[in-house]
Amino acid sequence: MNNKIETELKKIGRLIERAKDIHVTDDDLLAYAEDRLASAARQAVDKYLLSYPELASEILLLKKLVAAEPAREVPPALHRKVISALGIDEEYMMQLILKRVKSAFEIIMGDSFYKPGLGLSLVPTRGTAAVPGSLYVFQTVLASYRISCRLQAGGGKQFLHFTLEAENGEGVKNGRFIVTEADRQIYELLTDSTGTTPAKMLPAGDYEIVFSMMRKNLGTLKLTIS
Helix, strand or coil, X not given: CCHHHXXXXXXXXXXXXXXXXXXXXXXXXXXXXXXCCCHHHHHXXXXXXXXXXXXXXXXXHHHHHHHHHHHCCCCHHHHHHHHHHHCCCCCCCEEEEEEEECCEEEEEECHHHECHHHCCCCCCCCCCCCCCXXXXXXXXXXXXXXXXXXXXXXXXXXXXXXXEECCCCCECCCCEEEEEECCEEEEEEECCCCCECCCEECCCEEEEEEEEECCEEEEEEXXXXX
C-alpha cells in the first residue's frame, strides 16, 4: 500500500479512538474513501463526520490520496514480459489446475508457481503419496506485490486463502481478492494488517480470482479444482 495512505489511515485510527459514539473502523473509512460503501452505510459515515470536523478533514485527504493511487500501474510491456516468461496465458497472472487425490492435490498445471518450502508438506508432485491436511502454496509477484494463493486439503474439503506482501516482506492490508464462478461472485476476501485473508471453503469447480488494490484490478488467477 502507498506509504502516505498507510500513514493517513493510522492517523485516522487514532482520531477514531479519541472520538465518542463512533462505530466505524479504518477499513470502513477506506471503503468510504474508495466509494465502495452502500448508500445507507455512506449516509451513516456522513452523519458521523458532521460531528467530527477534524476527522472529516483527514478523510478528505485520504480520498485525494486514494484517487491518485491507481496511477501506480504496472507498465503493459513489463506485464506482458513477465507473463510470457512464466509460460501462461497473458490473460492470467497464474493458472492452476489441481486434481483432488484423497487428502492431497495433484498439480496438473501450475508447478512453476508452487512453493513447497512454504507449506506443511512437500507432497504435490505426480506419483507421490497423499498427506492428510496438506497445505499448498502457489506464489507470484505482480506490481511489486508478492501474492500467495494457499490451498488446504483435508477432511474431504478444501480451503482457500491468500497472503499479500510488499517487496520488503511486510504484510499489505486491504488487498482485495474477488472469487467468481461462472461470472457469479462467491467471495470477496480482504487482507488484514498481517496481509492475510480469511480462509474459505471452496468446492471443486472452475474459478477466476481478481486481485485489486485501491480500486485498480491488477491481475486475475485462474483456478480449477477437480
